[in-house]
Amino acid sequence: MNLVNWDLEKAHTILVVEDSRFQRKTLVRQLKGWDFDILEASDGKDGLDQFERFSPKLIITDLEMPVMDGFELIRTIRQREINYTYIIVLTALADKENLVKALEVGADDFIIKPVNLEELKVRLGAAERIFKLQSQDKLIFALAQLADCRSEETGNHLRRVKLCTRLLCEDLAENGFSVLTSARISTIESMSVLHDIGKVAVPDSVLNKPGKYTKLEYRIMRKHTEVGGELLENIYKETGSEQLRVAKDIVMHHHEKWDGSGYPQQLAGEDIPLAARIVALADVFDALGSQRCYKPSFSRERCRDIIVSERGKHFDPAIVEAFLRKEDELWEVLIKLQDPTSCPQ
Ligand SMILES: [Fe+2]
Ligand SMILES: [Fe+2]
Incomplete structure (x- = not known):
């Protein structure tokens, strides 16, 4: 599997929210290997604190966690975010009900656990396309504003x-x-x-x-x-x-x-x-x-x-x-x- 030549912007910080230390560390190691800057949180509350301090554009979060679960985390982020945050949820294969609920409260995409690297790459690529469209849209707006400012x-x-x-x-x-x-x-x-x-x-x-x-x-x-x-x-x-x-x-x-x-x-x-x-x-x-x-x-x-x-x-x-x-x-x-x-x- 060739992971070297993929065209993904590495400039984004990714917040990984996962209570299982083993799963979190495995995911973080992989993402760091691809040159992303990583923030880690062990539950939704911790994740929300990091989100408010660092405003990462991309979040990968588990759903079932102590203190504050992933659903509550997503719901709260959607209420408070100023710029759009791309949220990918981690879910078990059989857990359709939770997946639908996560998408309903505002998740953008999902990854089935255990995380498959090729799938992770595809999901991050989808996020990247959204970021490109957003920055294009902002650029167009800024140019229009510049032309209109007189x-x-x-x-x-x-x-x-x-x-x-x-x-x-x-x-x-x-x-x-x-x-x-x-x-x-x-x-x-x-x-x-x-x-x-x-x-x-x-x-x-x-x-x-x-x-x-x-x-x-x-x-x-x-x-x-x-x-x-x-x-x-x-x-x-x-x-x-x-x-x-x-x-x-x-x-x-x-x-x-x-x-x-x-x-x-x-x-x-x-x-x-x-x-x-x-x-x-x-x-x-x-x-x-x-x-x-x-x-x-x-x-x-x-x-x-x-x-x-x-x-x-x-x-x-x-x-x-x-x-x-x-x-x-x-x-x-x-x-x-x-x-x-x-x-x-
Ligand atoms: Fe006109
Ligand atoms: Fe006009």
């Missing part, structure tokens, strides 16, 4: 658009949009934050101008769709990455309108990529429902009236239906992620 819109605007986009996608997936698989939804959600990335090319004098734009300024502002869209299209052509294609669709087309009166290409109806149609509604909903320096937040009724009146004009009718079905949850996002009121005087 405008009055805040990081919370991006967070709200992201969550509203997910809610709309999930609803559409349940209502006939079978192209919205869970992988596609995650991509659209994660790329939605880039919608205004092209604003990096808009000068400050235009970007933050109070009051109405002149025709020329409006033209400059509108350019953000093409500037960002073309940048992403070029990288998409080089890489063929599906995620970048979705990002390009969103960035290029989030100001198109269902009736063809939007920009930059005056696309209409289903010619507008679905991801862009969804983000368009999430973005406008947030602009209406949140407070901005130049306007208070509109009431729920006023937002609904505006969005419904744009059904078939600005917005895809099917996405307006999704909005109406998800209205309560969408408002919860806006309220939970409100901006602190700090506008320049």
